[in-house]
Amino acid sequence: MKKRVVITGLGVVSPLGCGKEAFWNNLLDGKSGIAPMSTLDLSPYKCKLGGEVRDLKPEVYLGSKGLKYLNKGTRFLGSAAKMAIDDARLPTDGSLSEQMGIVIGSSLGNFSETTDYFYEIIRNNPSELSPMLSYDVALNSSINYVSVIFKIKGLARTVSAGFTSSTDAIGDAYKMIQRDMAQVIVAGGVEQISIDLYLIFYLRGLLSGLDGTQEASLPFDKERNGFVMAEGSYVVILEEFQHALDRGAHIYAEVKGFGNTFVGGKDHPAEVRMCRAEKAMREALEDAEVKKEDVDFISANANGCKMQDAIEAKAIQSLFGAGSIRIPVSAIKSNIGESYGTAGAAQLISSIMSINTGKIPHIMNHTKKDQTINLNLIIDKPLKKEIQNTLINTMDYDGNNSCLVVSRLCK
Amino acid sequence: MSKVVITGLGLVTPVGVGVRQSWESFIQGRNGANEMKSFDTSKYKVHRSCEAKNFQWDFELKNQIKENTIHKYVYCAAREALQESGLLHDKKFNRERFGIAIGTLAAELTPFERLLRLDTSKKDNGFDKIVAAVYPPNSITNILSKNFDFEGPTMISLNACSSGNHAIAWAYDRLVDNKVDVVMVGGGDMIPQTEFTHFHNLKALAPERCQPFDKNRQGLMIGEGAGILIMERYEFAKKRGAAIIAEMVGYGLSCDGFHMTAPHPEGDGAVKCMSDALKMANISSADIGYINAHGTGTPHNDKTETTAIKRVFGEGAYRIPCSSTKSMIGHLMGAASAVESVVCCLVLRHGVVPPTINYEIPDPECDLDYVPNAAREVKVDHALNNSFAFGGNNATTIFSRMG
Structure with a gap:
């Protein structure tokens, strides 16, 4: 066991x-x-x-x-x-x-x-x-x-x-x-x-x-x-x-699940990159035995890169379908920047604080909506919400995709 | 739980390009030390190391550099290992279940050094577009992935001199968990002037030759090259009809948590990782037929390792052939334990144990059977590979003959 x-x-x-x-x-x-x-x-x-x-x-x-x-x-x-x-x-x-x-x-x-x-x-x-x-x-x-x-x-x-x-x-x-x-x-x-x-x-x-x-x-x-x-x-x-x-x-x-995929060193089309990003999220949820309907919050990788942010948004939309406009999405890199090899740990700590306080920090400086990104982005002010399960995304241009599922402890 | 097997081996070492040439040299006890060629050592007290020789490059990589690089060494070793495993041209499997784990100590530091030597006025001058592309350690996995269609999870192990064994341990876990079918695993390193200076100024470098366990041992010699193993889930290998070289049966990890450069005097960390590896492998210490020692040739390491082996194996320690191939090829740092894992697989395959060369005067504090100076025929069922890094970062792996 x-x-x-x-x-x-x-x-x-x-x-x-x-x-x-x-x-x-x-x-x-x-x-x-x-x-x-x-x-x-x-x-x-x-x-x-x-x-x-x-x-x-x-x-x-x-x-x-x-x-x-x-x-x-x-x-x-x-x-x-x-x-x-x-x-x-x-x-x-x-x-x-x-x-x-x-x-x-x-x-x-x-x-x-x-x-x-x-x-x-x-x-x-x-x-x-x-x-x-x-x-x-x-x-x-x-x-x-x-x-x-x-x-x-x-x-x-x-x-x-x-x-x-x-x-x-x-x-x-x-x-x-x-x-x-x-x-x-x-x-x-x-x-x-x-x-x-x-x-x-x-x-x-x-x-x-x-x-x-x-x-x-x-x-x-x-x-x-x-x-x-x-x-x-x-x-x-x-x-x-x-x-x-x-x-x-x-x-x-509680850390419930981990999933990671790699796109490879090849110049794959965006479609392939999107599928692998989606797969990493799916693997983490499967590992956690958490249904996608039960995800209350997503801490996005989004760091302001043109292509990668769009790929992540599409991957979330593809995995969660209609649910993707319901789940709050935050991106703390608006405040702290891209801290590269330690970014996932930063998102993890922020997500744990969200679970413990019932608050999700908002994305700063978000003024111009990108019409191709149809997510429930938290902007303007923090969102109050009871959170059971969060999904944490990290993805990069080299093709690494790694995701964690972290949850409020159920005894 | 799935078994993990080895189906391909690849080597680039200071005594040979390819497994066959390297193995022949190991058995003959060839010394790979030479006068340093890749940079000027006139300001140092030591002028020798173990450089890779006769390395031929007939391929083309993205962001290729004219001189030898880790990318080139690792690529050639990987190609050889894949060829043997039968996976080089066979593209029919789900490549998202083919992972990569590579260990390195310095990554692609030498191209930066070369560029900065041309104009030393500012550190920025060490960078151009190509250096910026090859310098992040994960460029190594990207190169392998791109060229060999491995598109599963990847990992670069930055664990100094135990990097290779850490990569093997990582791969083992993912194979046992059935997350992947195949992992290309190993390590690669060059001899950067930075590392040479570091070891030189710590007075850790031997001036002439590497003499592990000898009473007059004077230190380590830096070496370069790469070692790659193709690790697979047993069911996967069997189903595709691959020839199995060995089974990887367990590993142990530990950390001295003691000092930045000196090992724990009683070898506590070394004892823990060997014991944990035996426990995971579920074999008794009496079953181990060969130890590839970390055996760097420094006074500290060899004494501590000997103590630790005796603590784990008791009286049985004196019975086990325990050699240091570093006597021939030097210390390949991040690649060392990968290359030495390949050696363990070859020992299981050929029933021959490579010697510790340059061994002349016994040290009362190092009194095990180090297979002095001449290879020996011994049928080995289980081989153990030690790696102990500066900072007390230890990893041991065990390989077995398939019954």
Whole structure:
């Protein structure tokens, strides 16, 4: 018999603030975390906006000792993990170490630290560089740091799958607990803005404003013109149901299903991409044994990309048929931007807050309706609604589609 | 529960292109170390590594780069593995049930390095459109998917030196769950100057040759290449009449949660992942007939691994041939455990165990049977493959002969 998996802790480091309360209140208040980027020299380039993390005080979560050796991603992930572990009231005396794992999604991992180090190598005498500078040259070094800090001994895995990395990590962790490989898993994602990430998006022509129109994050809007990149770390504590009950943990929600598909590296027509996106949603619902009529809310992937938003809308319309005009759809990337390999974890936390508060945040700046998108988009103000089951979508231009079904706990 | 079997193998290693050439070299105990050619090492104290040699490239990839890349290594290993499995030209199956899982430590870092060397005035100069396209790790799965029509779930495993085994574990779970029929799984890595410098400045690199478990071992040597295995659900393989090479019977994962570069002194994490793998495989430790050791050749690793093996296997540890193929090909980092899993399958197939070469002086702290310097004929039913990464990220896999 498969084990049930619940969520008992949340941690957020986001452009909308740190901690679940700040993140959630700012989402409901319709605040934006997007602004001209302050950490990169973008003078040679057209696109200037980003969702940067601005107010993290890592010493609050990780202490001051040794902090200077931790890179940005490690600070993000370490802080978010600490918040989640504390929120779940997990013991920190090491008594859970062997039953505890960590599975994190990150598209690039520590690529920017790795390339920073190479930049030092070619500008200095390489054999004189301190080894302390190079701890980050493995792409998973942030996760390793966090496993050392929190004495995690069960397992550690870093998953990279473009925009769906953190959804895949959470899906992976959920399956691991189902199979009894760990009792508790720290799961989520981490992504940091760097010139590396910026240039990948820029040179691939994916950023908003590249076509000369105004830069903005406009999911599903008629005037959407690409996405605004963002950073952060979003972490949840996944826990085996009975384990959580036995220690009297607060249970936020239950992870019920995961589905993922891939379109492949080929230039498939939009129709094929739409079918595979639909299939990922269907697989997640089947895995959850939740009927599509019982989905109360969809957290959309929509990030403002012309083609991908349209494909997602069509996939939802195709799967839910007439029901698609009934189910409320929100897209938090209007507020926080596209945080790539950690986006799914951000949507998961927002959706859990919706389940727990009965409120769905609205899509910001949505002014021009796209007539081809016939969904019940929540705009203008948050929607109050009792929610039992939510569907969380993450999809990308490389063809990854990963979806989660998360539900209010039924005892 | 469905069994998981291996039906195809592919290799690009410093001692051979292709499985046949590599295996012959392994059995002959060939040393793959050479003077570094891909970048200038004059400012370093170490000038050697294990580069892939005689690698021929006769294909065409999207966003292709003139020099060798992970994409090219992985493509060739995948092509070879698919050829053996009979799936290279056979397109009649539901390709949405064909998944891909690839491990890498550095991904396509070397094209960035090459470009930045041309103009070092600004870090941005390391990027052009092609680097931007190949640099994200999941470009590897995209290339494989596009060229071999694998359109199922994919995963890139970024777990440093245990990446390959993590990818194999991921594939095993999805096959057992009947989510997919076939997974192309493995790993690939190049030798970026960044990683070379990192290991060099940690004083972890051996100057001349890699001597795992030897008393005078001086460190690891970096290697490059790729290893691919075609893993399938047993029913699927049987139905299509595929020849079965081996069965994948279990894996174990653990994390030291101890230190960024040093292993746990008593090998706690290593003990856990070997024990968990035996438990999942449902075989007794006495049944293991071969261990492909992580055996990097660093003083720390080899001692700790020996301790851990003795803790798991007890007195039986002295009976099991336990060799490090890293003595010949170096440490392929993200590809290491994939290549070594291929080696385990070949040991089961041929009944020959490859040696640990460069072994001269026994170390009292490393006192197992490391198959010194010469291959040995042994019939092996179950082979275990260890991988322990920096940061204490451990993964062990077990392969068995089909009865």
